[in-house]
Amino acid sequence: MRTVEWVDGGVRLIDQRLLPGRLETPVYHDYGEVGRAIRDMVVRGAPAIGVTAAFGLALAGFQIRAGEPAAWRRQVQAAAAELRQARPTAVNLGWALDRVLRVLDVSPDLTVDQARLALLAEAQAMADEDIAINRRMGQHGAALVEDGDTLIHHCNTGALAAVGFGTALGVIVTAHEQGKRLHVLVDETRPRLQGARLTAWELKQAGIPFDLIADGAAGHFLRTGQVQLCLVGADRIAANGDVANKIGTYPLAVVARENGVPFYSVAPISTVDLAVPTGDGIPIEERDAGEVLDLQIGGAGVAPAGSTARNPAFDVTPHRYLSGLVTERGVVRPPYSHTLARIVNG
Numbered sequence: 001m002r003t004v005e006w007v008d009g010g011v012r013l014i015d016q017r018l019l020p021g022r023l024e025t026p027v028y029h030d031y032g033e034v035g036r037a038i039r040d041m042v043v044r045g046a047p048a049i050g051v052t053a054a055f056g057l058a059l060a061g062f063q064i065r066a067g068e069p070a071a072w073r074r075q076v077q078a079a080a081a082e083l084r085q086a087r088p089t090a091v092n093l094g095w096a097l098d099r100v101l102r103v104l105d106v107s108p109d110l111t112v113d114q115a116r117l118a119l120l121a122e123a124q125a126m127a128d129e130d131i132a133i134n135r136r137m138g139q140h141g142a143a144l145v146e147d148g149d150t151l152i153h154h155c156n157t158g159a160l161a162a163v164g165f166g167t168a169l170g171v172i173v174t175a176h177e178q179g180k181r182l183h184v185l186v187d188e189t190r191p192r193l194q195g196a197r198l199t200a201w202e203l204k205q206a207g208i209p210f211d212l213i214a215d216g217a218a219g220h221f222l223r224t225g226q227v228q229l230c231l232v233g234a235d236r237i238a239a240n241g242d243v244a245n246k247i248g249t250y251p252l253a254v255v256a257r258e259n260g261v262p263f264y265s266v267a268p269i270s271t272v273d274l275a276v277p278t279g280d281g282i283p284i285e286e287r288d289a290g291e292v293l294d295l296q297i298g299g300a301g302v303a304p305a306g307s308t309a310r311n312p313a314f315d316v317t318p319h320r321y322l323s324g325l326v327t328e329r330g331v332v333r334p335p336y337s338h339t340l341a342r343i344v345n346g
Contacts, residue, residue: 001025002164004043004052006124009062011055013043016160020201031060031079038086038093041192045161046235046271047130050092053083054100054123061116072112073104076119088283089244089314091236091273096126130163133268134170136328141171141231141266144324144331147180149228152218152256154187155246156198157233157266168231168266169202171326176208184210185221189246191291191311215248222259230256234267234325241319241336242279243267247312253321262323269327272344279316287311 003014010029017040018024026042028034034056037043043052060079066072080097087093103118104110110118145151151172155161158169166173176182184203189195196212203210213221221227230252236244243249243265256263276282292309295302303309325332329346332339 002127003045003048003160004055004163005127006055006058006120011052011059013037013052014160015042016044016198017041019160019197028056029059031056031063031083034059035083035086038083044194045156046090046092046233047134047162047167047268048160049087049090050096050270051123051127051130051163053086053093054096054126055120056083057097057100058116058120058123061119067112069110069112069115072115076104077101087285089235089285092268092270095270099126127163130268131165133328134162134165134167135174137167137266137268137326138165138170138174140328140330141168141264141326142174142178142180144262144264144326145171145175145180145182145229148182149180150183150185150221150226152185152187152221152227152230152252153199154195154215154230154232154249154252155189156194156202157231158199158202160198160202161233166202167233167268168264168326169199171231171266172203172208173206176206182208184208185218185227186210186212187215187218187248187252188212189248190215191295194246218252219255222255222261225259227256227261230261230263232263232265234265234271235314236276236282237265237267237272237325237340238276238279238282239272239274239337239340240278241322241325241332241334241340242282243317243319243322243325244279244282244284244314245317247315250315250317250321253317257321263321264324264326264331265317265322266326269329269344272327272340274341274344279318282314282316284315285313287313
């Protein structure tokens with residue numbers, strides 16, 4: 001099952017908030033609901049967010065009833081602007097919307113009915129390409145994995161974070177398919193526990209051995225020589241190679257470097273934003289404090305009543321902590337300011 005797909009004239013998603021307890025696949029028939037699903041993390045993961053936004057814009061094209069092409073196109077542009085605000089950090093969202101909108105720019109003479117079908121066809125092409133791209137990344141990344149390795153993985157970068165197969169977790173799955181014996185230490189990834197809920201679920205489905213660890217335990221395993229490789233995803237990569245990813249990635253990268261453990265970010269070319277010179281220019285989403293404060297143990301709240309919290313969803317890892325960036329076009333090495341531009345422009 002794909003994480004996101006077009007069915008029955010709507011956008012079907014796996015509601016990732018409910019996993020691993022139950023699997024539900026709601027179908028959305030309103031593009032505004034698709035935007036809310038992105039914002040509320042029904043769907044998450046940069047590649048999946050991008051394709052979901054693309055299908056959401058295609059859905060908007062069918063919803064908008066203006067029969068005159070110019071008026072219809074203006075309303076489609078407005079819908080794209082609305083979808084663009086759903087989550088600010090993942091560059092794939094804006095990239096996907098821009099790609100779908102280009103269909104209208106290159107074919108200005110399409111009728112409204114033709115344009116609707118063209119938007120949907122472009123979104124579908126992106127969904128199909130995503131799986132092929134992830135498979136290629138898996139092959140490139142698996143070459144970095146040795147038989148018998150123990151790896152640390154942060155957040156969720158598997159099939160649930162993409163249309164299918166996944167990015168960093170796709171590398172692990174590929175290495176497993178090649179017959180390499182692996183063990184994965186899975187960061188819980190607080191506060192929403194994407195590692196505990198989603199990555200552990202995917203690894204269990206794939207039959208790959210793993211142990212769940214608290215985020216703060218990673219340093220112990222790195223210092224004591226029990227880890228050979230760290231793999232994470234990315235939500236946006238700046239032109240100099242700085243990587244914005246799920247909160248907790250930066251300290252993991254720092255400790256990995258301190259202990260001489262290779263640290264790679266795995267992401268498609270669409271995640272690279274050459275328009276942002278450094279990670280300082282990447283917008284960092286701050287989510288509701290309740291995601292931190294509502295933690296309960298034994299049915300009781302952990303934080304004292306009246307506590308406040310800060311809840312950045314992402315952090316930025318400076319490029320100096322990266323051993324490389326794994327893309328569908330190969331592994332990119334420093335100096336990233338040169339190599340990234342070359343591989344993106346290809």
